[in-house]
Amino acid sequence: MKNKRVLYALLVLALAGTSACAQERDSGTDGAIGSEQRTEPSGVPASGQNPEGSVGASGPVSAKLTRVFEGTSVDRPTAIEARADRIYVTEQAGRIVALRTDEADEGGETETVLDLTDRVYAEGSEQGLLGLAFDPNHEDNGFVYVNYTTQTHTVIARHRMPKDGQAAAGGGNDGTVLLTFKQPYANHNGGQLAFGPDGYLYIGTGDGGSGGDPQGNGQDKQSLLGKILRIDVGKTDGDKAYAIPADNPFAKGGGAKEIYAYGLRNPWRFSFDAESGELWAADVGQNQFEEIDIIVRGGNYGWNLKEAEVCFEPASGCEAEAAQAVVIDPIWSYGREEGQSVTGGYVYRGEAITGLAGRYVYGDYGSGAIWALKKMTDGRYGNELLLQSEMNITTFGRDVQGELYLTSAEGELYRLDPK
Numbered sequence: 001m002k003n004k005r006v007l008y009a010l011l012v013l014a015l016a017g018t019s020a021c022a023q024e025r026d027s028g029t030d031g032a033i034g035s036e037q038r039t040e041p042s043g044v045p046a047s048g049q050n051p052e053g054s055v056g057a058s059g060p061v062s063a064k065l066t067r068v069f070e071g072t073s074v075d076r077p078t079a080i081e082a083r084a085d086r087i088y089v090t091e092q093a094g095r096i097v098a099l100r101t102d103e104a105d106e107g108g109e110t111e112t113v114l115d116l117t118d119r120v121y122a123e124g125s126e127q128g129l130l131g132l133a134f135d136p137n138h139e140d141n142g143f144v145y146v147n148y149t150t151q152t153h154t155v156i157a158r159h160r161m162p163k164d165g166q167a168a169a170g171g172g173n174d175g176t177v178l179l180t181f182k183q184p185y186a187n188h189n190g191g192q193l194a195f196g197p198d199g200y201l202y203i204g205t206g207d208g209g210s211g212g213d214p215q216g217n218g219q220d221k222q223s224l225l226g227k228i229l230r231i232d233v234g235k236t237d238g239d240k241a242y243a244i245p246a247d248n249p250f251a252k253g254g255g256a257k258e259i260y261a262y263g264l265r266n267p268w269r270f271s272f273d274a275e276s277g278e279l280w281a282a283d284v285g286q287n288q289f290e291e292i293d294i295i296v297r298g299g300n301y302g303w304n305l306k307e308a309e310v311c312f313e314p315a316s317g318c319e320a321e322a323a324q325a326v327v328i329d330p331i332w333s334y335g336r337e338e339g340q341s342v343t344g345g346y347v348y349r350g351e352a353i354t355g356l357a358g359r360y361v362y363g364d365y366g367s368g369a370i371w372a373l374k375k376m377t378d379g380r381y382g383n384e385l386l387l388q389s390e391m392n393i394t395t396f397g398r399d400v401q402g403e404l405y406l407t408s409a410e411g412e413l414y415r416l417d418p419k
């Protein structure tokens, strides 16, 4: 899915040299945006900082991946969402398929519940149907929201999904385009959609693509690219099919009203902690670092002034400008020894895996590593290698019980189980 495809066999070898130990590093992005909360520069992150394997979060957790829905596969899976007794997987070409979780261990079968292939353009490796979110009132209105690309644009649209058990209605589902904006290059389209605990729809957009953000979209407050956007899909506003939440940072001026946070490069996956409501985003890096950010309203996450904790444009001496721009450094980042393209996951709130509760589970598309990251009592973050999947992980998802799933680029589905 990302722009840094690699031979993961090589990476497995590389990873074999890294210890499965926890790492610790200073953190500091708690609270709302404001200069007093700005993260202190934390220097260049190094991998394997803690070779003795000291305990990070709160001791090691054992988990394994179980292949599920073995009787089926999905084509180029990009997102997993859940409702009732099913998970729904988006296929990059434009289909949404449903699988019953109670059939996960017995083969299962896919049912196409929405087919948008007539309007989705998926030629580029990062183009296609990239995100799905169920309306908070889906039970009543049947609405879902999708994030997809055409050849030239990103489209955020609302469609009606047939009730469970009914076949997808043939045609006649034109949907409503809520928001669309131009994509200058084929890559870095973001793609995640999720409703926050506030009931608003959050949208991840990439910086528009190419490499290094040549248009400077990440720091451009007038551009919708390189952002987390937030809109109110429960209301309309003039000719707009959505409204702007009154407390969006630029609702009263200073930037595009849809912006919630900025300075992101390609936040392929983000999610809300079902318990705390915190927004965790994994931002795919450029040349050196992959990063995990906790997104706050109005936050500036640095790109392309910085790549993770280091200067990017300019390559050195960005500190004064970053301070002026109130850049928030990631809570965690990792270098090329550990992976090439972060795939964000979820704060685990399921019950099956003892000790994993409250930890953010995420992985790397290139290396196949899956980690658990947790804020410790002293406010720092501890990171632990959960397992090595040896897969190109395209997305994580959770069922309604909060158990975690992931998909491989090959279209296989796995569930994270206790070991």
Ligand SMILES: [Ca+2]
Residues within 6 Å of the ligand: 263, 264, 283, 291, 301, 302, 303, 306, 307, 308, 328, 329, 330
């Ligand atoms: Ca950043």
